[in-house]
Amino acid sequence: MSNSTKLVPTPGQTVGPFYGYALPYDKDRELLAPGSPGSIRLQGTVYDGAGHAIPDAILEIWQPDSEGNIVHRTGSLVRDGYTFTGFGRSAVGNSGVYTFTTVNPGPTEPGAAAFISVAIFARGLMNRLFTRIYLPENEEALANDPLLSSLDPERRRTLIARRDADGGLTWDIRLQGEGETVFLDFEGTGTGGAAK
Amino acid sequence: MPEDVNLATYNADALTEDLSDAVPATPAAAPAEKPRVETQQDLSAEIKALGDAYARALKDGAAPETQPRLDFPPYRSSLLRHPTKSLHHADPETIELYSPAFGHQDVHALESDLTIQHNGEPQGERIIVAGRVLDGDGRPVAGQLVEIWQANSSGRYIHKRDQHPAPLDPNFTGVGRCITGPDGSYRFTTIKPGAYPWKNHLNAWRPAHIHFSLFGTEFTQRIVTQMYFPGDQLFPLDPIYQSIVDQDARDRLVATYDHDLTQPEWALGYNWDIILTGSKRTWTENEALGAEGDDHE
């Protein structure tokens, strides 16, 4: 494929207001059965530029297992209750809150900072946004992380979850304005729709 | 927050039910003058100004834009929902270089036919929508999930927030899924969706479209988009379609009528190929041969 011409990607479009009967599915947010050993709750709120929680966003997470293995197992849409597939989807409720039951991701390489990959879709959001949720604990790994160390401290904070008293994680998304979440461009061409 | 955001318009994208539990009312103390109703003319003028500015930029040597603008004011709901900071460049790492795997355990073959989900035939024009999912290097995306959803033939969604006074169709839900073949191919049988009104501005109508959700071989290729039908007169009027300011890029969302796909005395055929971004991973030989998806299970 080395000599093939690069094709231009198809543009994205907003997920719109009516995904609610199409994208959610049974146990979509349960990467593990709630209450099973090692399971944690991951939750947060999606806010707009006015600081209001928005009721029409949907999140996807994709993560390694607790050992840091990237699993390649089918069964995310029809969960058997035992297989960890690493993928989950959660539409926010009327109060803008999403919830997942999952595990703490392990580092995929020794010493690496562990994180969960996230894609966000919303009515009013023209294209999906990518970001990451880092676990808060391993300070040294966080300090050495290539992405985090390329950010100033104020912005870096937006990517690190809070550890809850019950062992769960809380991580909010701010689409715009003060404390705006860092969103990622993996293409490096600047055509991903940066603010104009 | 931008001062001039008209919250009534911002929140009224769909023909919605009351969202008052989610959206605080505007302070009663502010006797704000009633905002003037925005017409299609107003919106078209805004869209044209942005298009003209883009044309000038192109002429001055700017690179063509290939994606929608996140900040596109004519789509009022985007005003408070677009990041104001540039997206931060990152090299995808580990998990991001792989994708969730879906297989025939996840999706039944019959889910690709949206016309057989009920006891009777849905109303409207039966169509076949088929094409291929490729990555930016032209490689087929095999064994991956494609999800679609759409309005029925009269432009109505089965969604509690859709208040368009057009008939629901008891024989049409408007949701389908399939897993791509080894060559990246997908195929749906459905009904041509109708155009529908929304509340972005007075007399705003969305061109007929099917929502598509796609996964690649890497999570960074994830995309949700909309497929349109050729020759729609609503294209120039629609802020969502026009948020892609480049004509060539916009055209990539429009299917092609394909008479070879059309089935005699049965259904009209539309072809639409979807290109994801290029792969960032060094592929093993097995992967290059298409060993993704079901084979892992």
Ligand SMILES: [Fe+2]
């Ligand atoms: Fe739609």
